[in-house]
Amino acid sequence: GAGVSQSPSNKVTEKGKDVELRCDPISGHTALYWYRQSLGQGLEFLIYFQGNSAPDKSGLPSDRFSAERTGGSVSTLTIQRTQQEDSAVYLCASSFGGSGSEKLFFGSGTQLSVL
Amino acid sequence: AQSVTQLGSHVSVSEGALVLLRCNYSSSVPPYLFWYVQYPNQGLQLLLKYTSAATLVKGINGFEAEFKKSETSFHLTKPSAHMSDAAEYFCAVSAFSNFGNEKLTFGTGTRLTIIP
Numbered sequence: 001g002a003g004v005s006q007s008p009s010n011k012v013t014e015k016g017k018d019v020e021l022r023c024d025p026i027s028g029h030t031a032l033y034w035y036r037q038s039l040g041q042g043l044e045f046l047i048y049f050q051g052n053s054a055p056d057k058s059g060l061p062s063d064r065f066s067a068e069r070t071g072g073s074v075s076t077l078t079i080q081r082t083q084q085e086d087s088a089v090y091l092c093a094s095s096f097g098g099s100g101s102e103k104l105f106f107g108s109g110t111q112l113s114v115l
Numbered sequence: 116a117q118s119v120t121q122l123g124s125h126v127s128v129s130e131g132a133l134v135l136l137r138c139n140y141s142s143s144v145p146p147y148l149f150w151y152v153q154y155p156n157q158g159l160q161l162l163l164k165y166t167s168a169a170t171l172v173k174g175i176n177g178f179e180a181e182f183k184k185s186e187t188s189f190h191l192t193k194p195s196a197h198m199s200d201a202a203e204y205f206c207a208v209s210a211f212s213n214f215g216n217e218k219l220t221f222g223t224g225t226r227l228t229i230i231p
Contacts, residue, residue, distance in 0.1 A: 043224070101164065101209070104159075
């Protein structure tokens, strides 16, 4: 595709339900990031995939959060037993990776609202 | 591990005035430094980046930033503000070390308001 695609664009869920957020990176990009953007909190790093290396999961806030990247392409971020504090915009970004100096291309994000 | 600190969560300048957004970084290895911008209701996009070449980096829309190792700073400037510059600006840092690529870490952002 032309850019990073995220779905759904909006998700409203009830507290305690599980949600899955999807990211389709730009074809050929080896690096993929998930960030969370909350009002006044900036961009909070969640997880980083780089090629076949073990992902950097150091930003996941709790064991309710997990992510996978299948076949080095599509990624899914799963939040189990959602809480109201999980409400935020979840952003996915990808790049060619390699050296850390590459430009990130961001998706439009998924706005998650937990009621 | 790297980190960045953006001084001032909100900055207001008059149209035509100098824009200065501050960013200080911490890194144990030579860093790569970035400024990203998020215009209202739009996604984040790269404004400029420093990757160990010239210390004065020019970006889009008349912005530039200077890498100052002695001050561990990478402040963003624009000589004359335009109404269209109103946005949120994020400083970010990454690096390449013996352990591989370091993740890109963002600051908390600075919201720039332009006063007519």
